[in-house]
Amino acid sequence: MQALKISELAKTFPLAKPLFGKAPPGVRAVRPMSFAVEKGETLGIVGESGCGKSTLARMLVGLLEPTKGQIEIAGKALDTADPAAFGRLIQYVFQDPISSLNPRKTIRQIMEVPLKRLHGLDKPARDKRTREIFASVNLREEFLDRYPHEFSGGQAQRIGIARALAASPEIMVLDEPVSALDVSVQAQVLNLLAELKAQFNLTYLFISHDLAVVEAVSDRVVVLYFGSVVEIGRAEDIFKSPKHPYTKLLAESAPVVGRALTAPEQKDSELPDPLNPPPGCAFAGRCVHATELCRTEEPRLRPMGEDQLAACHHPLEG
Ligand SMILES: Nc1ncnc2c1ncn2[C@@H]1O[C@H](COP(=O)(O)OP(=O)(O)OP(=O)(O)O)[C@@H](O)[C@H]1O
Numbered sequence: 001m002q003a004l005k006i007s008e009l010a011k012t013f014p015l016a017k018p019l020f021g022k023a024p025p026g027v028r029a030v031r032p033m034s035f036a037v038e039k040g041e042t043l044g045i046v047g048e049s050g051c052g053k054s055t056l057a058r059m060l061v062g063l064l065e066p067t068k069g070q071i072e073i074a075g076k077a078l079d080t081a082d083p084a085a086f087g088r089l090i091q092y093v094f095q096d097p098i099s100s101l102n103p104r105k106t107i108r109q110i111m112e113v114p115l116k117r118l119h120g121l122d123k124p125a126r127d128k129r130t131r132e133i134f135a136s137v138n139l140r141e142e143f144l145d146r147y148p149h150e151f152s153g154g155q156a157q158r159i160g161i162a163r164a165l166a167a168s169p170e171i172m173v174l175d176e177p178v179s180a181l182d183v184s185v186q187a188q189v190l191n192l193l194a195e196l197k198a199q200f201n202l203t204y205l206f207i208s209h210d211l212a213v214v215e216a217v218s219d220r221v222v223v224l225y226f227g228s229v230v231e232i233g234r235a236e237d238i239f240k241s242p243k244h245p246y247t248k249l250l251a252e253s254a255p256v257v258g259r260a261l262t263a264p265e266q267k268d269s270e271l272p273d274p275l276n277p278p279p280g281c282a283f284a285g286r287c288v289h290a291t292e293l294c295r296t297e298e299p300r301l302r303p304m305g306e307d308q309l310a311a312c313h314h315p316l317e318g
Helices: 053-060 107-117 123-136 141-145 153-166 183-200 211-217 235-240 245-253 292-296
Strands: 002-013 027-038 042-046 068-073 090-093 171-175 203-207 220-225 228-234
Touching: 002 053, 002 203, 027 053, 027 068, 027 203, 027 228, 042 053, 042 211, 053 090, 053 171, 053 203, 090 153, 107 123, 107 141, 107 153, 123 141, 123 153, 153 183, 183 211, 203 211, 211 235, 220 235, 220 245, 228 235, 228 245
Parallel strands: 042 203, 042 220, 090 171, 171 203
Antiparallel strands: 002 027, 002 068, 220 228
């Protein structure tokens, strides 16, 4: 069963109109993209800074209205102009746990908001549910009457996760959930997320620039480049047998213990200018395999092997 399906979802940020002349076309942060996530699956989302990960995530949780496209959760299309429709179905866990929590509210008050607003629970029911969720993220009950700044990064991220769980969502979008944490704490939070997924029957979208973490936690992975999906497939295939030269570049650029860093094959290290996008494949300027076709015609996502799709005119072998 599909937990989430997006169809032709896109976001363009308009730019200010100059005093004279035509308005510029705007920044196409997410170009029309479509994919689905199965219930219980963890879908990793990777790509370098500026590729549209956060814009996509914010649209998925109703924080940002798409320019076009559709979002379906558990088979139902959501009204993307109505953020309230999202809360009970999909929740966001932010990268920076402390600044995502209201500093003037106690943790109990923070936890109560979704329980009251989304589920209409009365005070005793809210207290009971808050205690249950707190226990499931391994936090002590006495923490409930403290303020966000009193917690370490790892504890604050558990609170951020608890707040998201309080909405009883089907899906959680985890946006770099461990990158702000000490390495020693990262594994604890990742283990907790795995336990919660099983306990609450959740589906995860896991955004990270840390490919080792994405490979470890994801069933399938989406690779974004310049606002588009350039490759999607099972995590092991994406990392061991990438079809798109950009996926290979990402994998080769990631430091792995015990492996010497190779100089990745590429011509340039710059992303194209979003205000002046190239006509063909957006990666052509950096790709050593690029031909005239790549510079003139945008490649479409197409099947390449079992459960793997890539948008490339000259996919890699093997
Ligand atoms: N509010 C905005 N107005 C105009 N352009 C924006 C806005 N937000 C994002 N962008 C642009 O959209 C593109 C995608 O940005 P986005 O933040 O989604 O990327 P990202 O992959 O999440 O990057 P990072 O990992 O650095 O957060 C970038 O070119 C960015 O400059």
